[in-house]
Amino acid sequence: MNPSGYDRIQSLVIPGYGSLARLAVALLAASPAAAGEGAEVLVAGCGTGSELLEAIAQRPDWRLTALDPSAAMLDEARQKLGNDSRINWHQSTVEDLLSQPGHDNRYAGALAVLVLQSLADDGRKLAFLAALARCLRPGAQLLLVDLMQTSLPSLERQIDAAWRGFQRASGLAGDRGGLEHLSEGLHPIGLSRLTSLVNAAGFGDPARIFQALGFEGFLVQRLE
Numbered sequence: 011m012n013p014s015g016y017d018r019i020q021s022l023v024i025p026g027y028g029s030l031a032r033l034a035v036a037l038l039a040a041s042p043a044a045a046g047e048g049a050e051v052l053v054a055g056c057g058t059g060s061e062l063l064e065a066i067a068q069r070p071d072w073r074l075t076a077l078d079p080s081a082a083m084l085d086e087a088r089q090k091l092g093n094d095s096r097i098n099w100h101q102s103t104v105e106d107l108l109s110q111p112g113h114d115n116r117y118a119g120a121l122a123v124l125v126l127q128s129l130a131d132d133g134r135k136l137a138f139l140a141a142l143a144r145c146l147r148p149g150a151q152l153l154l155v156d157l158m159q160t161s162l163p164s165l166e167r168q169i170d171a172a173w174r175g176f177q178r179a180s181g182l183a184g185d186r187g188g189l190e191h192l193s194e195g196l197h198p199i200g201l202s203r204l205t206s207l208v209n210a211a212g213f214g215d216p217a218r219i220f221q222a223l224g225f226e227g228f229l230v231q232r233l234e
Contacts, residue, residue, distance in 0.1 A: 016057065016058050016083075016086070017058055017060065019182075020124075021180075022177060022180040022181065022182045023177055023180075023182065024124075024222070024225055025176055025222035025223055025225065026220070026222040026225070030060070030123060030155060030220075030227075031060035031061045031063070031064040031123070032064050032068075033219075033220060033227070034061055034064070034121050034123055034153050034155065034227070035061060035064040035065050035068050035069070035121070036068060037153055037219060037229060038051065038119045038120075038121060038151060038153050039068055039069050041119055041150070041151040041229075042149065043118040043119055043147060043149055043150040043151065044072075044118040044119035044150070044151070046118065047071050048071050048072070048073060049069075049071075049072055049073070049118035049119065050072070050073045050074075050075070050116060050117050050118055051065065051069075051072050051073070051074055051075070051117060051118060051119045051120065051121070052074075052075045052077065052104075052117045052119070052120040052121070052142075052145055052146075053065070053074060053075065053076050053077065053120070053121050054077050054104050054120055054121065054122040054125060054138075054142060055077065055078055055122055055123070055124070055125035056076040056077060056078045056083070056084070056087055057078060057083050057086075057087065057123075057124070058083060058086045058087050058090065059076070059086065059087030059088075059090045059091055060123075061121050061123060062074060062076055062087060062090075062091055062097060063090060063091065066091070066094065066096065070096070072096065073096055073098075074096055074097045074098070075097075075098045075100065075107075075117070076097050076098065076099050076100065077100045077102055077103075077104060077107060078100075078101065079101065079102065079103050080101075081101055084099060084101055103138075103141075104138060104141040104142055104145065105137055105138070105141045107141070107145070108141055108144055108145065113145055114144055114145070115144070115145075115146070115147050115148070116145060116146075116147070117145050117146050117147065117150060118146075118147060118150050119146070119150050119151050119152070119153075120142055120145065120146060120150070120151075120152045120153070121152075121153050122138075122142065122152065122153070122154050122155075123153070123154075123155045124155060124156060124157075125138070125154075125156070126138065126139070126154055126156045127156035127157045127158075127196045127197060127198055128195060128196060128197070129197060130197045131197055131199055131203070131207075135197075135199070135207055136207050136210060136211060139207055139208055139210075139211035139213070140210075140211040140212065142211070143211045143212035143213055143232050144212075146232040147232070148232055148233065148234045149231065149232060149234060150231070150232050151229050151230065151231045151232075152213065152229070152230050152231075152232070153219075153227065153228070153229055154204075154216070154227065154228045154229075154230065155220060155225065155226070155227040155228075156198065156225070156226065157196055157198045157224050157225055158198050158199065158200065158201065158204070158224055158225070158226045159198045159199055159200040159224075160200075160224060161200060161201055169223055169224055172223055173223050173224065176223070198224070201216070201218075201226075204216055204228070208230045212232055212233055213230035213231060213232055213233065214230060214231045214233055215230075216228035216229070216230050217229045217230070
């Protein structure tokens with residue numbers, strides 16, 4: 011997806027997208043570990059910088075590490091945020107970040123919005139979550155938001171129809187950014203599988219804090 015049109019398309023496709031970054035930052039800022047002055051926070055898969063902009067607005071004292079494997083996404087985010095000294099930029103995965111010194115047990119919190127859904131459940135989801143757990147201090151929280159499999163199969167067709175209706179009402183009819191295009195390359199999982207993965211990575215059970223049709227947000231805490 012073209013980074014310059016990413017936020018527009020996502021806002022038409024994902025219910026509540028315009029508030030996701032604001033909600034994510036507010037939730038993490040209220041966590042015990044990240045509430046402290048000058049907390050270091052990791053934004054994994056920072057994309058075009060929505061969570062970074064909110065973090066600067068809500069918590070100007072935070073020191074941020076912005077991470078994305080896409081150079082195009084990072085360029086878009088940098089254009090929005092300029093040369094802010096509070097942000098350290100890395101074109102990298104979380105796993106590769108850990109190969110650099112000084113990132114183990116470093117961060118007081120992390121955000122990963124619409125990232126886990128893009129990783130196949132063939133070891134890559136677990137590797138991503140385990141790397142995030144290693145980056146966080148014990149007791150620190152990670153916020154995840156992703157497309158999920160419904161826990162109520164009887165409602166699956168209704169939710170799918172509602173999602174299509176939401177997109178049409180948003181004016182997305184005929185746009186390749188619609189449901190079929192968005193779903194390409196995504197690997198949603200259910201809550202039970204997510205629980206197994208985060209537990210295996212070193213987190214406690216996920217607490218749901220957001221849901222809009224198939225999109226759900228969870229807080230997980232690194233175990234002591």
